[in-house]
Amino acid sequence: MAYSEKVIDHYTNPRNVGTLDKASHKVGTGLVGAPECGDVMRLQIQVDDNNVITDAKFKTFGCGSAIASSSLATEWLKGKSIDDAMKIDNMDIVEELALPPVKIHCSVLAEDAIKAAINDYRVKNGLEAIVSEKVHH
Amino acid sequence: MNIPVYLDNNATTPMDPSVLEAMLPYFVEKFGNAASRNHPFGWVAEEAVDYAREQVAKLIGASEKEIIFTSGATESDNLAIKGVFEMYHEKGNHIITTVTEHKAVLDACKHVEKLGGKVTYLPVKEDGLVDLAELEAAMTPETILVSIMYGNNEIGVVQPVKEISAIAHKHGALFMTDAVQAVGKIPVDVNADGIDLLALSAHKIYGPKGVGALYVRRKGPRVKVTAQMDGGGHERGMRSGTLNVPGIVGLGKACELCMQEMESEAIRLSALRDKLQAELTVLEESYVNGNQEHRLPHVANISFKYVEGEGLMMAMKDLAVSSGSACTSASLEPSYVLKSLGLSDDLAHSSIRFGLGRFTTEEEVDYAIEVTKKSVTHLRELSPLWEMFKEGIDLDSIEWAEH
Numbered sequence: 421m422a423y424s425e426k427v428i429d430h431y432t433n434p435r436n437v438g439t440l441d442k443a444s445h446k447v448g449t450g451l452v453g454a455p456e457c458g459d460v461m462r463l464q465i466q467v468d469d470n471n472v473i474t475d476a477k478f479k480t481f482g483c484g485s486a487i488a489s490s491s492l493a494t495e496w497l498k499g500k501s502i503d504d505a506m507k508i509d510n511m512d513i514v515e516e517l518a519l520p521p522v523k524i525h526c527s528v529l530a531e532d533a534i535k536a537a538i539n540d541y542r543v544k545n546g547l548e549a550i551v552s553e554k555v556h557h
Numbered sequence: 558m559n560i561p562v563y564l565d566n567n568a569t570t571p572m573d574p575s576v577l578e579a580m581l582p583y584f585v586e587k588f589g590n591a592a593s594r595n596h597p598f599g600w601v602a603e604e605a606v607d608y609a610r611e612q613v614a615k616l617i618g619a620s621e622k623e624i625i626f627t628s629g630a631t632e633s634d635n636l637a638i639k640g641v642f643e644m645y646h647e648k649g650n651h652i653i654t655t656v657t658e659h660k661a662v663l664d665a666c667k668h669v670e671k672l673g674g675k676v677t678y679l680p681v682k683e684d685g686l687v688d689l690a691e692l693e694a695a696m697t698p699e700t701i702l703v704s705i706m707y708g709n710n711e712i713g714v715v716q717p718v719k720e721i722s723a724i725a726h727k728h729g730a731l732f733m734t735d736a737v738q739a740v741g742k743i744p745v746d747v748n749a750d751g752i753d754l755l756a757l758s759a760h761k762i763y764g765p766k767g768v769g770a771l772y773v774r775r776k777g778p779r780v781k782v783t784a785q786m787d788g789g790g791h792e793r794g795m796r797s798g799t800l801n802v803p804g805i806v807g808l809g810k811a812c813e814l815c816m817q818e819m820e821s822e823a824i825r826l827s828a829l830r831d832k833l834q835a836e837l838t839v840l841e842e843s844y845v846n847g848n849q850e851h852r853l854p855h856v857a858n859i860s861f862k863y864v865e866g867e868g869l870m871m872a873m874k875d876l877a878v879s880s881g882s883a884c885t886s887a888s889l890e891p892s893y894v895l896k897s898l899g900l901s902d903d904l905a906h907s908s909i910r911f912g913l914g915r916f917t918t919e920e921e922v923d924y925a926i927e928v929t930k931k932s933v934t935h936l937r938e939l940s941p942l943w944e945m946f947k948e949g950i951d952l953d954s955i956e957w958a959e960h
Binding site for chain 2: 423431434437439451452453454455456457458459460461462479480481482483484486487532
């Protein structure tokens with residue numbers, strides 16, 4: 421199976437690899453997936469007082485598409501408000517990276533990681549977690 | 558050195574140029590049908606097939622009359638298992654195999670089950686070998702066939718074939734082996750090993766794709782299989798269809814070359830494999846899968862923990878290897894062979910199979926070592942699991958959100 425150029429680009433030069441201070445109340449962390457399934461994503465966001473994401477970092481255990489999906493997610497998150505970030509849809513990632521059907525779960529995982537990171541931040545700051553109504557197919 | 562480097566010789570091998578040379582006259586010039594008994598075109602073809610039959614038989618210590626040419630090992634496995642089941646169903650309906658067999662054997666067994674047969678799928682030990690006591694215990698008066706592979710395609714372990722065949726025979730069953738990975742790589746002798754049926758393939762031994770053979774014992778006992786392909790009654794009535802003369806000539810030549818080179822190649826390849834393995838297990842948290850004593854000389858299957866196999870292969874884009882990770886399949890299930898060794902899913906997802914071959918050079922192995930080390934290190938820097946491991950977090954203590 422051939423990878424799209426964008427997947428190869430993100431895989432070869434992953435953006436924003438790293439770790440933010442999990443203990444900081446300004447940092448939200450999302451850890452999704454499972455080692456048994458062959459992919460685990462950890463996505464972290466740093467949020468300022470205006471609820472704008474100023475920094476995002478990731479680390480991913482998984483295939484090239486999983487790594488590319490999370491790398492792309494960190495790029496998209498920077499500069500967005502947490503409300504706008506909540507609207508990122510996995511199909512946007514599928515489209516941008518031209519993921520084939522067998523790799524759609526990688527984009528789902530990235531969306532889940534974004535939501536988990538935002539909710540972690542919200543809960544830390546006394547806000548309610550937002551439960552996603554979305555059903556993935 | 559040619560880039561990319563090919564280290565996937567358990568999947569297929571490049572054809573030896575002298576095999577191609579032997580085949581070439583049989584396409585245009587000597588195109589006859591080996592079954593045409595009444596003119597020189599047929600005689601020339603028949604003579605070539607007979608010669609190839611001797612070459613194949615010699616490699617496995619058989620008689621040329623015991624070789625049935627097929628389209629490959631998948632067909633040979635199907636013919637052996639379904640053919641024995643149909644031929645001997647009055648004697649019994651039970652077949653024993655193992656969970657680590659090739660799909661051609663497993664699926665042929667599943668087919669037999671649909672026809673009313675009973676199949677026991679023996680588990681294997683942690684090192685990939687069959688537990689002989691378990692085999693003995695599984696034998697019943699109804700058992701007509703024990704089908705256990707010679708060398709495993711994913712981890713390279715070599716089963717105790719002599720002991721297995723002795724158990725099968727003691728209980729009056731036939732012994733069949735899928736020897737695709739072993740033939741031409743290590744000495745295989747149907748008489749010394751007590752083999753009644755044996756499947757082999759040309760393209761794993763530097764021959765062409767689309768041709769293989771089934772060895773069917775003719776003496777002590779005389780074994781018969783019911784044909785699975787009906788037609789002109791070729792191959793002693795066991796496999797109809799016009800013989801693939803150029804392919805068969807290629808298979809014969811490939812066997813002859815293996816006969817000449819096997820001994821020295823086994824020494825050369827196991828030395829290269831051991832070097833590769835020694836260098837790569839210097840990496841922290843890397844594990845060799847399968848028994849390391851009883852195995853083929855040219856395979857190493859290594860798990861690099863906290864790195865996912867498919868992601869790793871993408872990093873090693875100039876190295877052609879294969880992985881037990883099944884990330885590309887819809888099921889997300891990693892290799893059933895690795896799982897049956899009791900490997901956790903994450904280790905199975907982290908495995909890479911390195912398969913060396915006749916044309917593998919030391920320079921290529923050195924390149925593979927360098928690229929693998931670099932890629933594993935790079936991907937671990939990207940891996941949250943590696944970071945957690947380094948921080949001393951027990952990954953089993955985390956409640957993972959399965960998806």
